Amino acid sequence: MATTTAGQMRAQSKADYDAFLAVCPSHKLLERVSGKWVALILAALGSGPDCAGEPRPMRYSELSRLLAGVSQKMLTQTLRSLERDGLISRTVTPTVPVTVSYELTELGLSLHRMMRGLKIWAQTNMNDVLAHRAAYDNTTA
Numbered sequence: 001m002a003t004t005t006a007g008q009m010r011a012q013s014k015a016d017y018d019a020f021l022a023v024c025p026s027h028k029l030l031e032r033v034s035g036k037w038v039a040l041i042l043a044a045l046g047s048g049p050d051c052a053g054e055p056r057p058m059r060y061s062e063l064s065r066l067l068a069g070v071s072q073k074m075l076t077q078t079l080r081s082l083e084r085d086g087l088i089s090r091t092v093t094p095t096v097p098v099t100v101s102y103e104l105t106e107l108g109l110s111l112h113r114m115m116r117g118l119k120i121w122a123q124t125n126m127n128d129v130l131a132h133r134a135a136y137d138n139t140t141a
């Protein structure tokens with residue numbers, strides 16, 4: 001039996017995760033993290049609406065107020081999936097009423113930076129996108 005070198009193992013590991021293949025686990029992960037609520041939760045978590053602050057724990061109610069239009073069910077489901085993936089941690093403090101806060105993990109923090117940038121890009125370039133849409137619609141109508 002042939003011995004596998006470290007370089008061969010890295011190459012095989014890289015080949016095992018090809019997000020362009022629908023059966024790849026990383027394909028499913030991209031599908032999950034590219035959702036609207038995931039992107040907004042990760043962008044907002046700890047830095048508020050302007051994304052200028054440093055990440056900090058946020059309570060469920062803070063997130064709910066910040067994310068206009070998210071239902072309680074969707075916010076809860078999304079937070080649970082992010083916790084399951086190891087992107088956030090959930091802390092329950094036994095007070096009356098119980099206080100629950102969410103905080104980015106190291107893994108979540110690495111994704112938070114990209115999502116915050118994506119949110120800022122969308123806000124900055126929305127006028128250009130709207131102008132292009134209008135021009136396109138005028139030429140195809």
